[in-house]
Amino acid sequence: MQGNRLRGVVIVGGGTAGWMAAAILARRLGTRFGSISVIESPEIGTIGVGEATIPPIRLFNTALGIDEDEFLSATRGTIKLGIEFKDWSRQGHTYFHPFGVHGTSLQQVTIHQDWLAARESGAVGSFEEYSLNTVAARLGRVLPSGGAGESLASVFAYAFHFDAGLYAEYLRGYAQARGVSRIERKVVRVELRSDDGFIRALHLDDGRQIEADLFIDASGFRGLLIEQALHTGYEDWTHWLPCDRAVAVPCESAGSLTPFTRSTARTAGWQWRIPLQHRIGNGYVYCSRHISDDEAAATLLANLDGKALAEPRLLRFTTGRRRKFWNKNCIALGLASGFLEPLESTSIHLIQSGVTQLAAIFPDRSFDPCDAEEYNRLQIDEFDRVRDFIILHYKATTRVDSELWRYCANMPIPDALTYRMNLFRSSGRVGVNDRDLFVESNWLSVLIGQGIWPRRHDPLADLLPLDSVRNQLQRLRKLIRETADAMPTHEEFIASLSQPQR
């Protein structure tokens, strides 16, 4: 069987996706499966600006053996405890989608059911006060790794904001130190095998030919291999997620360093704000049918914390995904695999999920179709579930102030999402699946935050006397507040990191 092992992997594209793939493959395979090369064109800029992530990124860094403090310093990263959503459910309304889980259960039901039961008689505060992440985020405080208070340690979680360009650079150093070669050239032609249509070789602009058994397409939106060469096809989701452009600009920091991403709904889309150590990343994701590029850029520039540090950059995209992520001997990662707006910071996670899955279903030269089928089944499922969670933000709104919001409030949505929303409306229950990336606490935050209210609470929340539930909720709320108060401020935490060694 050893004669059948892969003799080389070529990754096209040196952005976050390309270098994440190179790093994890170098870590897992070393050079035992032939060479790993990354072809990156010196002329093509990478898209990543300020990038926000979700907690599983820490598993990825751990798998690579990366030291968290060193990583934060190298990428000018900050701590992220969740996302603040402004003006989504209605103008003037703000809610927080935290990482981690809410409270700890008092009885047989999850805490939100107790809260729902008790709030009818008042004096139990908002649901957000039962999330340690939310309370800490609002206070601008964070918990350094490992320092969680004992009783609440299990409810806290965090991720990062970082400069995606610096992260790619950091991973490039990591991968190159482990034998990955970097080819700074442009691919001018993709040569397919005549018998089965697999990719045989890539022709570079210096006349070289690069052969490999496995090709990873991390070339961005255009999908140089997966689409332009293999014509895999694309599933368009614009009818659910109509935004198709973004304009991005970094600006100077001002005020305190918030440990969260902010997403502000606007007339024709939404604006992100991602705080880094040295600046703030901003962008306006919008629907070109409802606003002009100039108007979008002007709106963005008028809503910055500090002075813009560059010219606004325009990005065009079509929300959706390739019909297959793995086609023949090519696997698409990152923007080459599909696009979901970064509303829940899932871009990097989907890359991570793809490369981790590739390492778990690593092929040999026979390229048994079962490998690709299983990979596609799992990754398509992951992509589609994330899509539904993002659609929820647009669907569950009472905004009627612009065409985009009127459209979204009335649009048909995927059946699985309708089912979940109806289930929650009925009983406050969230029908999560084992494979869901976003679990009960995530759905709760967004469902409640977007203004969807259950008609009733779980009847078992009435098992304990109301007074006792209320007292326990009050104690929990106090404990969460005290735990958050004792954390260092985000600035203090970042200042405590050792400076990068250059």
Added chain:
Amino acid sequence: MIVGGGVAGWLAAATLARLLKPTFCSVSLIESPLQTDGAFSAIALPSFHRLNSLLGIDESDLLRRTCGVFSLGAQFADWGRVGDRYFHTFGSIGTKLDAVPFHHYWLKLRSGNDSAIEDYSTASAAARVGRFAPPTSERTSFLSSYSYGYHFHAGLLAAYLREYAADHGVTRIEGNVADVHLRAQGGFVDSLQLNDGSHISADLYVDCAGPAGLLFQRVLNSGYENWSQWLPCDRAVSVLCAGARELAPCSRATAQRSGWSWQTPLQHYSDCGQVYSSRFTTDDAATTMLLADLPATALEEPRRLQWSPGAGQAKSDHSEMLP
């Protein structure tokens, strides 16, 4: 209101009684004075431990009073082909090395038939030599690599749960349901009429009446999804025997010409039976076959069971969404 005793009915009664307080909601169970479980034994998977901890059941007390024993899995014989044997273990097989699942190394290194994958499972190895030790939580020990289930005497398990339920406030009603009355509007169950003419009603009914499917299929016409094209067996005959000389910590399922036979050891007893397809053999032939090959003296008359394989139909197209 739970209809039907037996293991299913009393398990439901005990669990609901534990979760709910009598002041919150009353729980009753109607059981026919004659009802017994079809099978002599009941096999529990490792998931039963969750029930133990939910109900606060003391394991040794439970086993003592139900003739219960430990099980490390099931021995399958003659399934792949006559003469084959394999063990389906309640434990893990080997351990991941460098994030690659163990069985890939076994596939790579095995030559011919010199090693069975179950040789790398502590639970399988222990079951083969008839030994058992409770698993530990010490992760470096091989004794942490498995869980275990139980075999119970079904009648004694039902009695045990009945006593538990009674202690937790469940009312037992002795009787047979003669008729089910539905509400004119909506078609929900309104009341049950017993054979003494009395009516009883509740808000929620749990149907544990056995294969007859008293409420759901017969009265509510909720539909039944038939699986007999995949699972052709639809009958069983079984007999309670004296205990075997050696107490195996596993159950045994041996493929036969028209189905399969089981042997499930208990304390003092062993439960033996034949599962068969009525399309391929007769009741008499199956009974003769069972009685011809008993490991010990039969203690009771054989019991017969019949069913149609399948499940109540899911009403919603989104049933896969439910946790």
